[in-house]
Amino acid sequence: MKDIHHTRAVPRAINWNRLQDDNDLEIWNRLTVNFWLPEKVPLSNDIQSWSQLTEDEQTLTIRVFTGLTLLDTIQNTVGAPALMPDAQTPHEEAVLTNIAFMEAVHARSYSSVFSTLCQTSQVDEAFRWSAENEHLQAKSRLILEEYDATSNPLRKKIASVFLESFLFYSGFYLPMHWSSRARLTNTADLIRLIIRDEAIHGYYIGYKFQRSLERLPEAERAELKDFAFGLIFDLYDIEARYTEQLYDPLGLTEDVKAFLHYNANKALQNLGFEALFPEEACRVNPAIMAALSPGSDENHDFFSGSGSSYVIGKTVATEDDDWDF
């Protein structure tokens, strides 16, 4: 007897040579070319540097990384899979499987840092801490509510972009801070690979959000925008308290908050919305910006009035075949 309630339609075999959205292939290619594993990064070169951190600094670092692990775990097992039933094209669904897997790689890579640098007891304590930390749990719950299967597909995408482009940054700040002081520089290299991936995820999911949003009537668009700004306010509130709890002892809280404001604005821009925080609140410590994109400021630009306006840049690895000159 057939049970019609459990009959799943056979999907169409995916044809990558017939695209409904060129951006799906574009992003697939970016993500696959950028594929990496933590084994690629020589984390053991940080052993000496790790031993020079104080015990409190070590505890903070491990806690921050367990918090990041939690977000990656959510995105790997719930977030990216939750977006798959809403995919508008089979290629979008395939891209989401890549995103889901890379989140698993990210989550796994923090454990590589732990096994290379830390004592098991320290790490176990930090995982217990993250399971009990009220702020970490609160932000996870807010996001998970939106990932519920019954949720609006666009609200899921908003939550996903906020996780990818905003919530990680209270954590990413710390390895960038250490890196700017020549500490844990290999770990920072690994984190930069994660940041790069998350930037593509936030861009792509935000792009798909905008495609869906533009098909809705004005009233629904306005409602979703209100929802997005409401959610980022709520998340920011939690992030601010989480930041104070973690960074007050090092006197870094205000510095971290500027970084949070800056990234919240970028998350909103990924969704096609305007910035929320005024620029005065987004003046990120230049040392953190330099740690984020090392070497990218060697070429000064013309309008800023410093350095040579003609770029003598490093040779680009491979030149695109499409250039005719």
Place this chain on the structure above:
Amino acid sequence: MGGLVYFSSGSGNTARFVERLGLPATRLPLKGNADVPELAEPFVLICPTYADGAGRSAVAKPVIRFLNVEANRSLLCGVIASGNRNFGQTFAMAGQVIARKCNVPLLYRFELAGTETDIARVHDGLQTFWGSRCLTPA
């Protein structure tokens, strides 16, 4: 003042930047099979970056097709590039690639849709830039 040409993909960030800039500008077509516009006056190009981790394919294909037309290229006076600092060393790399290949100055770089400061700097910068140069191409 010279012209402004820009490319903006589906994310629309560059389009939002240009809109807020409030200057007349020509948008390059998104689709590969569309006709390539031919410019008649000197212009500055605003262009986002799409590089992979190794810096390959930083410049969007429609921009390459547009610059492959010699007549367009000869009128290009400078490039403004956007990007995302989260991409590390390849931040706004399209600007470096175009500046080097076309031997024009990289005028400015900004992130995503830009900030108010970016808008003001580019607006004022373009005025100064055009004011300081002869608009007839060399």
